Amino acid sequence: MNDWTLSYDRFEPEQEGLREALCTLGNGKFATRGAAEESEADDIHYPGTYMAGGYNRLKTEIAGRTIENEDLVNFPNWLHLTFRPAGGDWLNLLGSKILDYRQELDLRQGVLRRTFRVSDRQGRETSLTCRRIVHMGTPHFGAIEWVLRPENWSGGIEIRSGLDGRVVNANVARYRQLANTHLVALTAEQFDSDSIMLVVETNQSHIRVAEAARTRVYRSDHPIEIERKLLEEDDRYIAQELAFQIDQGEEIKVEKIVAFFTSRDNAISEPAIAAAEAIARAPRFRDLLQTHVLSWSHLWNRCDLALEGDVHTQMVLRLHIFHLLQTVSPHSVDRDVGVPARGLHGEAYRGHIFWDELFIFPFLNFRLPEITRALLLYRFRRLPEARHMAKEAGFRGAMYPWQSGSSGREETQVMHLNPKSGRWIPDNTHLQWHVNSAIAHNIWRYYETTADREFMSVYGSIMLLEIARFWASTAKWNPDRGRYEIRGTMGPDEFHDRYPWSDKPGIDNNAYTNVMASWVLRRARDVLDVVGEERASEIRELIGLTNEELQSWDDISRKLFVPFHDGIISQFEGYERLEEFDWEGYRKKYGDIHRLDRILEAEGDTVNRYKASKQADALMLFYLFSSEELRDLFTHLGYPFESESIPPTINYYLQRTSDGSTLSRVVHSWVLARTDRAKAWALLKRALESDIADIQGGTTQEGIHLGAMAGTVDIVQRGQIGLEIRGDLFRVNPCLAEDLKGLRLRLRYRGEWLDMEIQEGRMTLTIPERWSGADHIVVRNERFPVKPGTRLELRCSRESGGLRPISGQGEPGSTPS
Numbered sequence: 001m002n003d004w005t006l007s008y009d010r011f012e013p014e015q016e017g018l019r020e021a022l023c024t025l026g027n028g029k030f031a032t033r034g035a036a037e038e039s040e041a042d043d044i045h046y047p048g049t050y051m052a053g054g055y056n057r058l059k060t061e062i063a064g065r066t067i068e069n070e071d072l073v074n075f076p077n078w079l080h081l082t083f084r085p086a087g088g089d090w091l092n093l094l095g096s097k098i099l100d101y102r103q104e105l106d107l108r109q110g111v112l113r114r115t116f117r118v119s120d121r122q123g124r125e126t127s128l129t130c131r132r133i134v135h136m137g138t139p140h141f142g143a144i145e146w147v148l149r150p151e152n153w154s155g156g157i158e159i160r161s162g163l164d165g166r167v168v169n170a171n172v173a174r175y176r177q178l179a180n181t182h183l184v185a186l187t188a189e190q191f192d193s194d195s196i197m198l199v200v201e202t203n204q205s206h207i208r209v210a211e212a213a214r215t216r217v218y219r220s221d222h223p224i225e226i227e228r229k230l231l232e233e234d235d236r237y238i239a240q241e242l243a244f245q246i247d248q249g250e251e252i253k254v255e256k257i258v259a260f261f262t263s264r265d266n267a268i269s270e271p272a273i274a275a276a277e278a279i280a281r282a283p284r285f286r287d288l289l290q291t292h293v294l295s296w297s298h299l300w301n302r303c304d305l306a307l308e309g310d311v312h313t314q315m316v317l318r319l320h321i322f323h324l325l326q327t328v329s330p331h332s333v334d335r336d337v338g339v340p341a342r343g344l345h346g347e348a349y350r351g352h353i354f355w356d357e358l359f360i361f362p363f364l365n366f367r368l369p370e371i372t373r374a375l376l377l378y379r380f381r382r383l384p385e386a387r388h389m390a391k392e393a394g395f396r397g398a399m400y401p402w403q404s405g406s407s408g409r410e411e412t413q414v415m416h417l418n419p420k421s422g423r424w425i426p427d428n429t430h431l432q433w434h435v436n437s438a439i440a441h442n443i444w445r446y447y448e449t450t451a452d453r454e455f456m457s458v459y460g461s462i463m464l465l466e467i468a469r470f471w472a473s474t475a476k477w478n479p480d481r482g483r484y485e486i487r488g489t490m491g492p493d494e495f496h497d498r499y500p501w502s503d504k505p506g507i508d509n510n511a512y513t514n515v516m517a518s519w520v521l522r523r524a525r526d527v528l529d530v531v532g533e534e535r536a537s538e539i540r541e542l543i544g545l546t547n548e549e550l551q552s553w554d555d556i557s558r559k560l561f562v563p564f565h566d567g568i569i570s571q572f573e574g575y576e577r578l579e580e581f582d583w584e585g586y587r588k589k590y591g592d593i594h595r596l597d598r599i600l601e602a603e604g605d606t607v608n609r610y611k612a613s614k615q616a617d618a619l620m621l622f623y624l625f626s627s628e629e630l631r632d633l634f635t636h637l638g639y640p641f642e643s644e645s646i647p648p649t650i651n652y653y654l655q656r657t658s659d660g661s662t663l664s665r666v667v668h669s670w671v672l673a674r675t676d677r678a679k680a681w682a683l684l685k686r687a688l689e690s691d692i693a694d695i696q697g698g699t700t701q702e703g704i705h706l707g708a709m710a711g712t713v714d715i716v717q718r719g720q721i722g723l724e725i726r727g728d729l730f731r732v733n734p735c736l737a738e739d740l741k742g743l744r745l746r747l748r749y750r751g752e753w754l755d756m757e758i759q760e761g762r763m764t765l766t767i768p769e770r771w772s773g774a775d776h777i778v779v780r781n782e783r784f785p786v787k788p789g790t791r792l793e794l795r796c797s798r799e800s801g802g803l804r805p806i807s808g809q810g811e812p813g814s815t816p817s
Contacts, residue, residue, distance in 0.1 A: 072351020
């Protein structure tokens with residue numbers, strides 16, 4: 001097995017949807033699923049091309065209501081490329097005898113390869129090697145290279161190369177009852193002998209997209225004269241058919257270069273003009289490939305996490321990093337985009353932005369913090385809409401939506417389809433106000449890692465303060481308890497959207513929500529200290545923040561109610577009144593019960609009756625905070641908290657969670673890392689399989705689970721290195737899993753790169769010449785001095801389940817580039 005390659009050794013039609021998602025190529029601007037070039041959307045294949053931020057809204061009549069949904073649009077299919085021997089059938093693997101087949105996704109180079117040999121109905125054997133890229137360096141280019149060889153025949157051959165705008169959003173079966181035609185065709189034309197153009201526009205958001213394609217054929221690396229015929233079915237489809245002669249055993253190279261421009265692009269006059277100019281100037285495939293591979297090499301130099309001892313885990317980790325970098329890349333920095341929960345890989349969740357940054361930013365903060373900054377600016381630009389939402393809901397401050405898209409309004413669907421019952425039921429997940437705390441947490445952790453005071457001064461501080469104001473306005477005083485309460489919300493669990501004894505949506509005093517609200521309110525004074533006295537005065541004047549309001553925030557942060565039962569944190573008030581669920585019986589009956597909510601609704605029951613969670617909820621506190629931080633949080637709230645209470649709390653909720661979300665295993669892996677490292681590593685390896693093995697009920701074909709992908713990488717760096725940034729302290733606590741022999745990675749801390757290597761018995765940390773970070777690094781609670789331009793080496797031994805520093809010294813070392 002190659003730890004840089006995802007490979008498949010046979011064609012399996014039933015697996016094509018999954019492979020198309022996993023073999024998606026992208027560059028942060030646009031991405032294209034790994035569908036075969038010759039395929040069209042059907043029960044097996046789904047070509048899809050998605051643009052970051054490319055949303056459109058449509059209305060549909062459902063269950064007697066008019067609902068509006070905003071979708072990430074499927075733009076024209078630029079892949080369309082096929083062939084046939086003259087007079088034969090167009091390439092179709094389902095209708096051919098497949099003699100050999102191999103598909104590879106080269107993660108190091110960002111290249112998708114297919115190599116196969118087929119025999120048609122006349123027994124003519126043809127071998128074909130396909131390579132495809134979506135250019136990481138020049139984000140407007142996609143390119144395909146075919147090397148075609150007739151094995152036992154000679155004669156005429158025809159190549160068809162097209163741009164297909166006859167596409168709709170139909171990747172997700174349960175959305176197909178909704179309006180899904182987003183594109184209006186504007187132009188389909190041939191503008192040069194070898195080049196065609198298709199221009200479309202979204203019918204509500206009016207995003208104009210131009211795709212220009214140039215197709216050339218080479219023999220012995222020289223272009224050949226061929227007969228071309230133009231095909232135009234209507235304004236939505238255009239293609240050229242290329243006809244020429246070929247001899248047995250002769251290799252012919254077909255190159256299709258495509259330029260993708262939109263009306264949202266910078267530094268252009270108009271998309272069609274820009275696309276035509278780019279194609280006219282475009283080099284050959286081999287030259288594009290060279291610069292593309294160079295761009296990926298630069299990214300991997302920053303972002304690789306190299307393991308020794310487990311080849312499969314290494315490959316999957318790289319696959320996860322690869323898809324993260326294809327969704328958000330350096331090209332995201334100057335674009336107004338967020339992080340779609342399912343990447344740019346399919347249409348699940350309609351391409352919306354949830355809270356997944358919470359799991360994605362820890363990886364980016366230490367390698368590409370400029371991307372984190374840009375993605376946080378997506379939230380800042382939507383601050384006016386968040387303020388409006390808070391006001392409309394009767395609150396103050398900024399209330400960000402659970403699902404966000406183009407404008408920052410709430411995009412959560414009003415109704416959703418249960419595919420098990422066929423019924424449309426109300427969707428109350430907009431009550432997940434905890435997304436606001438996630439945004440505030442992301443702002444603060446970004447600052448801790450980067451010390452980007454300018455960002456905090458201009459953008460982050462105002463967002464965090466307005467979120468604090470929102471939480472203060474949601475908290476209502478209960479004189480009987482002598483506590484503030486937050487009622488009518490939903491926690492991360494998502495199963496429980498009301499009490500079984502109530503018709504009113506929402507539950508009360510979700511522990512995670514309330515503790516996080518307290519944490520946000522406490523950060524208010526911290527953020528004012530960060531920006532400095534003069535800027536703090538300006539901000540307070542801008543948003544009307546008085547001393548009295550700050551004092552009330554402090555009071556609320558100390559007196560928010562947190563429910564407990566039987567010595568553990570209750571997921572929400574009243575949780576202990578719910579019934580226990582028959583987990584064993586339902587697993588025997590249904591097998592896969594990840595989506596227990598759908599199963600029970602189809603039975604006429606409701607998951608709201610039971611102590612059953614979709615994913616980690618109360619345990620999210622243990623994911624985000626160390627035991628020391630939790631003790632501080634609960635002490636501030638006036639509740640006793642002992643670290644001894646952590647294991648029973650973890651075990652209690654692990655037994656009552658269906659893991660209906662891929663994020664759940666990521667969280668559970670980390671919270672177990674403190675008490676049961678073997679089980680934590682096993683859970684992490686299970687989380688690594690979520691998409692590559694499609695263990696979430698066949699949903700990966702609708703888009704990858706980007707938060708879980710990034711979360712697994714973060715858990716490796718946190719769990720194996722023990723990496724934490726708290727205030728000005730850089731902490732590590734290395735402890736390799738039993739089946740790992742070593743780990744190497746690079747980290748960017750406050751503008752400078754550190755190289756870290758861990759082997760059994762040794763940790764090496766190379767400090768750059770321009771080091772301006774902390775003068776000490778904390779390793780397992782012992783402080784070690786660090787000096788610029790030195791190498792810190794610590795000899796370690798495995799004791800008490802962890803690695804403990806025995807000795808260390810700084811030596812002059814090479815400075816990382």
